[in-house]
Amino acid sequence: xxxxxxxxxxxxxxxxxxxxxxxxxxxxxxxxxxxxxxxxxxxxxxxxxxxxxxxxxxxxxxxxxxxxxxxxxxxxxxxxxxxxxxxxxxxxxxxxxxxxxxxxxxxxxxxxxxxxxxxxxxxxxxxxxxxxxxxxxxxxxxxxxxxxxxxxxxxxxxxxxxxxxxxxxxxxxxxxxxxxxxxxxxxxxxxxxxxxxxxxxxxxxxxxxxxxxxxxxxxxxxxxxxxxxxxxxxxxxxxxxxxxxxxxxxxxxxxxxxxxxxxxxxxxxxxxxxxxxxxxxxxxxxxxxxxxxxxxxxxxxxxxxxxxxxxxxxxxxxxxxxxxxxxxxxxxxxxxxxxxxxxxxxxxxxxxxxxxxxxxxxxxxxxxxxxxxxxxxxxx
Amino acid sequence: xxxxxxxxxxxxxxxxxxxxxxxxxxxxxxxxxxxxxxxxxxxxxxxxxxxxxxxxxxxxxxxxxxxxxxxxxxxxxxxxxxxxxxxxxxxxxxxxxxxxxxxxxxxxxxxxxxxxxxxxxxxxxxxxxxxxxxxxxxxxxxxxxxxxxxxxxxxxxxxxxxxxxxxxxxxxxxxxxxxxxxxxxxxxxxxxxxxxxxxxxxxxxxxxxxxxxxxxxxxxxxxxxxxxxxxxxxxxxxxxxxxxxxxxxxxxxxxxxxxxxxxxxxxxxxxxxxxxxxxxxxxxxxxxxxxxxxxxxxxxxxxxxxxxxxxxxxxxxxxxxxxxxxxxxxxxxxxxxxxxxxxxxxxxxxxxxxxxxxxxxxxxxxxxxxxxxxxxxxxxxxxxxxxxxxxxxxxxxxxxxxxxxxxxxxxxxxxxxxxxxxxxxxxxxxxxxxxxxxxxxxxxxxxxxxxxxxxxxxxxxxxxxxxxxxxxxxxxxxxxxxxxxxxxxxxxxxxxxxxx
Numbered sequence: 001x002x003x004x005x006x007x008x009x010x011x012x013x014x015x016x017x018x019x020x021x022x023x024x025x026x027x028x029x030x031x032x033x034x035x036x037x038x039x040x041x042x043x044x045x046x047x048x049x050x051x052x053x054x055x056x057x058x059x060x061x062x063x064x065x066x067x068x069x070x071x072x073x074x075x076x077x078x079x080x081x082x083x084x085x086x087x088x089x090x091x092x093x094x095x096x097x098x099x100x101x102x103x104x105x106x107x108x109x110x111x112x113x114x115x116x117x118x119x120x121x122x123x124x125x126x127x128x129x130x131x132x133x134x135x136x137x138x139x140x141x142x143x144x145x146x147x148x149x150x151x152x153x154x155x156x157x158x159x160x161x162x163x164x165x166x167x168x169x170x171x172x173x174x175x176x177x178x179x180x181x182x183x184x185x186x187x188x189x190x191x192x193x194x195x196x197x198x199x200x201x202x203x204x205x206x207x208x209x210x211x212x213x214x215x216x217x218x219x220x221x222x223x224x225x226x227x228x229x230x231x232x233x234x235x236x237x238x239x240x241x242x243x244x245x246x247x248x249x250x251x252x253x254x255x256x257x258x259x260x261x262x263x264x265x266x267x268x269x270x271x272x273x274x275x276x277x278x279x280x281x282x283x284x285x286x287x288x289x290x291x292x293x294x295x296x297x298x299x300x301x302x303x304x305x306x307x308x309x310x311x312x313x314x315x316x317x318x319x320x321x322x323x324x325x326x327x328x329x330x331x332x333x334x335x336x337x338x339x340x341x342x343x344x345x346x347x348x349x350x351x352x353x354x355x356x357x358x359x360x361x362x363x364x365x366x367x368x369x370x371x372x373x374x375x376x377x378x379x380x
Numbered sequence: 381x382x383x384x385x386x387x388x389x390x391x392x393x394x395x396x397x398x399x400x401x402x403x404x405x406x407x408x409x410x411x412x413x414x415x416x417x418x419x420x421x422x423x424x425x426x427x428x429x430x431x432x433x434x435x436x437x438x439x440x441x442x443x444x445x446x447x448x449x450x451x452x453x454x455x456x457x458x459x460x461x462x463x464x465x466x467x468x469x470x471x472x473x474x475x476x477x478x479x480x481x482x483x484x485x486x487x488x489x490x491x492x493x494x495x496x497x498x499x500x501x502x503x504x505x506x507x508x509x510x511x512x513x514x515x516x517x518x519x520x521x522x523x524x525x526x527x528x529x530x531x532x533x534x535x536x537x538x539x540x541x542x543x544x545x546x547x548x549x550x551x552x553x554x555x556x557x558x559x560x561x562x563x564x565x566x567x568x569x570x571x572x573x574x575x576x577x578x579x580x581x582x583x584x585x586x587x588x589x590x591x592x593x594x595x596x597x598x599x600x601x602x603x604x605x606x607x608x609x610x611x612x613x614x615x616x617x618x619x620x621x622x623x624x625x626x627x628x629x630x631x632x633x634x635x636x637x638x639x640x641x642x643x644x645x646x647x648x649x650x651x652x653x654x655x656x657x658x659x660x661x662x663x664x665x666x667x668x669x670x671x672x673x674x675x676x677x678x679x680x681x682x683x684x685x686x687x688x689x690x691x692x693x694x695x696x697x698x699x700x701x702x703x704x705x706x707x708x709x710x711x712x713x714x715x716x717x718x719x720x721x722x723x724x725x726x727x728x729x730x731x732x733x734x735x736x737x738x739x740x741x742x743x744x745x746x747x748x749x750x751x752x753x754x755x756x757x758x759x760x761x762x763x764x765x766x767x768x769x770x771x772x773x774x775x776x777x778x779x780x781x782x783x784x785x786x787x788x789x790x791x792x793x794x795x796x797x798x799x800x801x802x803x804x805x806x807x808x809x810x811x812x813x814x815x816x817x818x819x820x821x822x823x824x825x826x827x828x829x830x831x832x833x834x835x836x837x838x839x840x841x842x843x844x845x846x847x848x849x850x851x852x853x854x855x856x857x858x859x860x861x862x863x864x865x866x867x868x869x870x871x872x873x874x875x876x877x878x879x880x
Binding site for chain 2: 100209214224243246265275
């Protein structure tokens with residue numbers, strides 16, 4: 001009993017000590033932002049939603065306390081600009097945006113024009129609210145004359161998915177503060193990377209997954225070092241907790257990404273269109289193949305494209321046509337020469353089969369060859 | 381897509397005829413054999429499909445499916461005794477959680493495969509480009525980029541024309557069963573490969589003597605590793621498959637030689653009598669005993685080859701992995717002889733380096749080994765220079781979500797293995813573990829050389845291939861550190877006397 005009382009007294013003493021330190025820490029946490037704000041009394045600045053903005057791309061209307069934004073019918077892009085500002089960049093460090101209805105496979109970014117130049121800052125993808133740090137290195141410097149909110153499909157490739165109107169509820173500039181910094185850190189931890197932006201080789205940075213990993217590592221080492229039942233329970237708890245944190249952090253992404261994937265697939269199937277993200281190339285390729293077949297059995301046609309990636313994609317979509325890619329020396333552009341059938345014979349003359357403007361530039365397809373080599377038809 | 385799933389399930393069943401029994405009870409053994417059967421069956425299908433597709437014959441698909449069906453029925457009968465009685469799954473809560481995790485990841489990957497078209501670069505530029513070309517134009521062949529005017533009938537230009545084609549042909553078979561090319565029909569193979577990989581991994585751990593809790597934890601770590609899930613969801617790459625085939629190659633070398641020979645030319649009693657007679661009459665009759673013993677041993681050879689050679693038919697680096705695996709086996713069986721052979725090999729390397737005019741050739745190409753350039757026929761050539769790897773490796777393994785918690789677990793395992801008392805674990809299969817550990821170190825050395833000193837380093841710096849190559853080795857590395865984790869999670873007696 002005495003031993004128990006001694007242990008109890010020790011624990012109480014320890015808890016009083018912890019309580020004292022906890023109170024001191026809480027006091028510091030309250031005082032620091034007050035001190036900071038007392039030094040520099042800059043209030044947050046809300047960009048007006050009722051007036052003062054223009055919409056050079058897409059459409060926007062004011063409704064209640066929000067601005068409803070619709071993308072352009074073809075490009076699915078929209079830009080809402082606040083011109084005529086005179087904001088000193090060094091007074092504000094953070095931007096908070098509150099929104100709803102971000103369409104699948106769409107992204108937001110901030111366009112900034114100042115007396116030092118123009119820059120675009122990506123806004124992390126979150127469901128409703130995001131706080132991002134406006135860094136000098138990202139272009140937030142000088143006197144800001146114009147701010148624009150840019151909404152568009154990832155990679156500037158239209159998704160062809162009917163989307164609800166994007167609702168902008170708040171766009172707020174905030175001075176440096178602990179609270180804003182904490183919100184920005186939370187935004188970075190919670191942001192969802194777009195699926196198209198996920199490389200199969202390297203996934204995004206993720207603080208939560210890293211934290212889970214560290215916890216698992218610590219738990220395993222503790223399990224080896226601690227032999228008491230309590231110690232082993234702590235160790236196992238750390239291992240399972242770390243695994244759970246990492247797993248749940250990924251499941252947020254998986255769920256969001258699959259939701260977008262299914263939405264896009266359903267919308268495309270409903271319109272009997274290809275599910276390919278680069279639907280432009282798929283449709284161009286089908287058009288080329290049907291037109292080439294109409295021209296003649298041994299058609300040879302060349303396709304000039306201003307982008308190597310686009311050339312590779314077109315080759316894939318042109319299957320079963322055999323293709324040869326002839327890269328112009330010293331330039332990123334490419335010419336895809338497609339053989340319809342057996343022989344690479346010159347037919348003489350050239351006839352344009354199809355032209356198209358795509359997100360990757362202009363494409364022109366012509367029939368015929370010269371000098372047994374690909375002839376490149378370039379748009380002016 | 382359902383049809384492909386059914387076809388691949390039959391392939392897994394049929395392939396399980398060749399699976400090695402890990403000797404563990406319960407669902408782990410059953411799933412482990414089905415997982416092995418999946419990988420073995422797909423590669424055999426691929427080999428058959430290559431022969432027919434090259435000849436331009438497309439009517440093989442349904443007869444081959446019929447043969448698979450018959451084999452799968454036979455295999456199902458043989459697997460019946462392995463099916464656990466009295467329940468549909470593990471009762472322990474850890475095992476149940478693992479099942480939930482595996483099902484969730486599989487469902488996600490399948491959902492993506494069902495809704496996304498072929499997506500990642502190498503998938504549509506190489507692996508599935510070839511499959512689709514072969515499907516649309518029977519008899520299609522592939523050549524490296526060449527002059528426009530020598531492209532002939534049936535030849536497709538492809539930068540990676542020399543990559544192994546067996547698995548691409550297997551996917552053509554799936555598409556032929558379906559009748560038309562459909563991305564989901566083919567892409568479902570990747571979530572199923574992921575499932576097979578996890579199943580084999582779990583069974584391999586249990587078969588190597590790792591206790592249930594540790595095996596469950598490590599299986600959960602592997603199953604939750606994001607890059608594996610992403611490769612399953614965005615199908616078309618071969619790295620997930622290589623993970624599986626590499627693991628099978630290791631397990632094959634570890635287990636098949638110890639299995640009873642499936643057939644012999646001599647009955648055991650006759651073999652025994654012959655050996656006794658040969659030993660009793662030593663003058664010139666020893667070869668009879670030797671031949672008798674080897675006739676029995678060679679009965680295992682076809683099965684061994686089925687496990688060990690598939691990596692050669694999956695990716696180019698499969699040749700390196702198989703070579704390193706054989707080296708690891710040699711180090712395990714007879715380290716002194718191996719080191720002696722290695723010294724001779726080193727002398728040969730030095731000779732090649734300093735006698736460039738010796739003109740040593742392999743596959744028709746000259747081998748070049750210079751301080752600043754290397755050419756190894758079949759594998760390729762590269763200038764040699766040091767590449768800045770520290771930040772790319774840190775970023776790939778720890779800073780991003782790519783490998784989840786697996787490299788944190790690997791680090792813990794290394795620390796624990798280095799600091800624990802070196803007493804033999806009575807339950808651990810020493811041969812399997814010895815092979816795995818040796819191969820793990822050799823593979824690590826190869827990765828360091830590949831990305832640290834050759835042209836491949838640029839793909840490590842820009843993060844386009846570092847993670848994928850390492851991904852192939854993660855299951856093996858996790859198996860290698862499993863005993864160390866087990867000692868930490870379930871402490872054994874600390875002294876040798878107590879262990880005995």
